[in-house]
Every structure is written in structure tokens, then in C-alpha cells.
Amino acid sequence: DTAVSQTPKYLVTQMGNDKSIKCEQNLGHDTMYWYKQDSKKFLKIMFSYNNKELIINETVPNRFSPKSPDKAHLNLHINSLELGDSAVYFCASSQDGSGRASVFGPGTRLTVL
Amino acid sequence: DAKTTQPPSMDCAEGRAANLPCNHSTISGNEYVYWYRQIHSQGPQYIIHGLKNNETNEMASLIITEDRKSSTLILPHATLRDTAVYYCIVRSLNAGGTSYGKLTFGQGTILTVHP
Numbered sequence: 001d002t003a004v005s006q007t008p009k010y011l012v013t014q015m016g017n018d019k020s021i022k023c024e025q026n027l028g029h030d031t032m033y034w035y036k037q038d039s040k041k042f043l044k045i046m047f048s049y050n051n052k053e054l055i056i057n058e059t060v061p062n063r064f065s066p067k068s069p070d071k072a073h074l075n076l077h078i079n080s081l082e083l084g085d086s087a088v089y090f091c092a093s094s095q096d097g098s099g100r101a102s103v104f105g106p107g108t109r110l111t112v113l
Numbered sequence: 114d115a116k117t118t119q120p121p122s123m124d125c126a127e128g129r130a131a132n133l134p135c136n137h138s139t140i141s142g143n144e145y146v147y148w149y150r151q152i153h154s155q156g157p158q159y160i161i162h163g164l165k166n167n168e169t170n171e172m173a174s175l176i177i178t179e180d181r182k183s184s185t186l187i188l189p190h191a192t193l194r195d196t197a198v199y200y201c202i203v204r205s206l207n208a209g210g211t212s213y214g215k216l217t218f219g220q221g222t223i224l225t226v227h228p
Binding site: 050103 | 154156159
């Protein structure tokens, strides 16, 4: 019954590694997002996809590459991980981009050592 | 999207109403007021939104002043499980282009409900 799910829930890795976080929603929404919450708890949007097309890229380094194989999935791949990438990453979805309520996933806590 | 100002923290006794204020003095005519909350270690959860009329749902009530420059989220009977960070967000329902669906979170109000 999970609406927006993310895997893994926790991810601990070394600097320089490449890792992916997966997100799936079963709500039939056509817009999906990635948000990052840093150590100061500040929550900020990174990307928005609508029907598999990139809509928003909030000046995120190109080491971050989202991929949307279909409307229900939005994965986040991160190359050459840095210490500053340590954060909680939240996936979200909404019916469209018009501002209807976004549903957030449980988050993935990424720790880069 | 208009900027919002919220108190950094508030306390409330269990069973009492929690009234969380938000100032959005630069709100424009096509912008809605949204409220989300984030319980510790969980993803943000939608609570309610409104344009100019007061709104109520199973979770809360939203009171928007007539000039729309401020609003109050009311949790009528707060419980310990309502302890969370509450975010007031203002955005246009018709935003397109680079604002498509985007939610801009501020620092929010840490609400602590105590027994």
C-alpha cells in the first residue's frame, strides 16, 4: 500500500564511489521530484520530472543524474560522491505540477565517509 | 513564490488546540497557502491548503486573514504524535516553467506537544 517508496533507506559509502537511489510511486501521478535535506534540516528541491521529462534542475552538480524510465519511477544516480553529499534525500510525486498536494517518500539517509 | 515567516518553535499541551501562525505579506492574488509537516525522520506530509476562504479537513483547519497577508493553522486537539516541524508554503497553483510543482520550504515551526 506504500504510495511513494524509496530504496535503500540507509546508504553508507566512501568518497569517490558511485551510488543510486531508487524511487517508485503507485499513485498514478505524472510528476515526480527529488528533494535534499541537509544536516541543518533545510529541505530543498533538486529535480522535477513530468511524464519522464526533466522540468526543474535547481543548479545541482552534474554528478547528480536523475533517470525516469517511466512515469512511476524516478531514480537518482550520484557519481564521485563527496562528503557534502551526505544528507537525507526525499522522493515525492504529485498529480501534476499545478501544486496539488505532493506525497513524499520515507527518505534515504546517505552518509559519505 | 512569496516568502513566509514562522516562529521557530511553539509548545502546546496535549488535548489543547495548537495555533500555528504564518506571515506572508507579499502574497499575490494567484498564490495559495500550503501547510506541510515533518515528523522526525519521516518525509513531509501534506496537511491542508487554501486560497482565501477558511478550510477544514480531518487533520486541521486553516484560517486566512481577509487581506491574505497571514494565516493560522489550527490543530484542534493536539496529541503527542503531532509533535513535528510545520511548514507554511506559498505558491501559485498555476506555476509553470521552472517552478513546475516546486515547493520551497523555509525553516518552519517546531511544534512540541507535551503531556
